[in-house]
Ligand SMILES: O=P(O)(O)OC[C@H]1O[C@](O)(COP(=O)(O)O)[C@@H](O)[C@@H]1O
């Protein structure tokens with residue numbers, strides 16, 4: 001039997017960038033058209049086509065849904081040409097479908113790849129998330145702390161006042177109490193309407209984005225992708241799965257999860273080397289959105305490798 005090639009992150013990384021670029025390009029014509037489903041479907045189709053061109057034996061571990069719901073890029077779907085290393089793929093073809101439909105900032109196409117068996121098979125439930133950027137100890141802020149304690153602890157570690165900290169939070173009624181508590185510290189709160197993968201990534205580039213910390217609940221699949229991004233950029237990430245009912249607990253059991261109360265660290269969500277690519281769909285603080293000019297679409301992609309901590313920003317001018 002032929003031996004399976006090793007996961008060679010350097011060789012695979014450019015291919016991964018092509019996947020996220022093409023997903024973004026496919027959704028370009030749907031930016032600001034009020035149709036989230038169409039924008040998502042265009043990105044999904046393109047991402048799947050491109051993935052199948054890569055020389056990998058890939059399995060989607062974070063995808064568009066469960067197999068019985070029969071979406072494309074379902075969890076467990078095999079992708080790639082079938083020749084090459086055995087890899088786990090985590091993807092969100094359009095992270096910020098509503099942002100895209102409404103032409104609001106920070107919509108991205110996102111994909112991460114690591115050796116087979118290294119990423120948490122997170123079910124499509126919510127995850128409580130907490131993230132800070134690089135340069136702090138692992139226990140600087142923890143899930144055990146209250147939201148206010150986290151702000152004060154980060155301010156102390158940073159050597160600034162709580163009022164100099166900016167926390168990014170998804171604007172949702174479920175976060176009202178947390179936001180009220182954060183307000184008591186004097187910290188600023190950047191409320192976002194969607195897109196917590198970008199929200200978490202913003203912590204790793206605080207000088208550019210102004211965001212020091214991310215907290216609150218959002219999609220668990222997005223949590224694994226955010227952990228992959230921070231593994232490349234540096235920074236701490238904690239995630240705890242949240243279950244609202246037995247159906248959700250059943251989904252977790254099916255995904256092989258036994259401990260429902262566990263707080264996962266960044267490196268428990270993504271255990272091995274990982275490569276991560278995200279392309280801007282609409283303009284954002286990390287990457288520019290798609291630019292149109294007659295005959296061309298230009299994208300910007302951030303491509304990162306955890307092994308080396310390398311971060312590339314690539315523009316791609318694509319004739320259309
Ligand atoms: O809208 P909800 O249910 O609060 O879920 C939050 C999740 O939805 C998003 O805002 C948008 O995700 P999609 O565009 O992929 O649907 C994520 O960034 C976030 O994790």
Ligand SMILES: [Mn+2]
Pocket residue numbers: 092094095096219222
């Ligand atoms: Mn998403």
